[in-house]
Amino acid sequence: EAGVAQSPRYKIIEKRQSVAFWCNPISGHATLYWYQQILGQGPKLLIQFQNNGVVDDSQLPKDRFSAERLKGVDSTLKIQPAKLEDSAVYLCASSWGQSYQETQYFGPGTRLLVL
């Protein structure tokens, strides 16, 4: 089966510009996560969706980050305006449901560089 798809793979922007990332989860997966992975660190959750509803956005910097999953499938993550410290890899993951036992499957990530 096809894995989690993300685009673009790389993005370079100037600070204060805006940027958007796209994710298409594995078919049939109701739960979708966005993680931020800063160089040298493990991924950290930004937001979790169950279908098209937000389950956990407690660590999302809401003054500049936003995300949506309108039809419960694809999702977009936006940063506006970007700061230098937003340089990171943005990983999308999906799972079939919300069970604690379930495995999350990750996409290849979008590497963002803010200059």
Next chain:
Amino acid sequence: AQSVAQPEDQVNVAEGNPLTVKCTYSVSGNPYLFWYVQYPNRGLQFLLKYITGDNLVKGSYGFEAEFNKSQTSFHLKKPSALVSDSALYFCAVRDKDTGRRALTFGSGTRLQVQP
């Protein structure tokens, strides 16, 4: 709060020798533990997970991990390392008592297998 520690930034091992990548965790309830591997410019690939039952878990590519509740550890092991195992390894935990489905990751351990 849940946390994961990977005490070694890098592990070096000769091809054919056994390898161990260490992970300790801290949770308030019962842990669900995961290992992922990350190759350059790629997302995280699932290796194995501990949910309940047998403390020795077998996963992909010949890897296994041993859950030790008294030592709060979940070390990743492989009997005979391959050069192709060289990558970044992440341990992650999910604590059912927190109600959060997102994974909490360690900072990663780089495994270098020398020919």
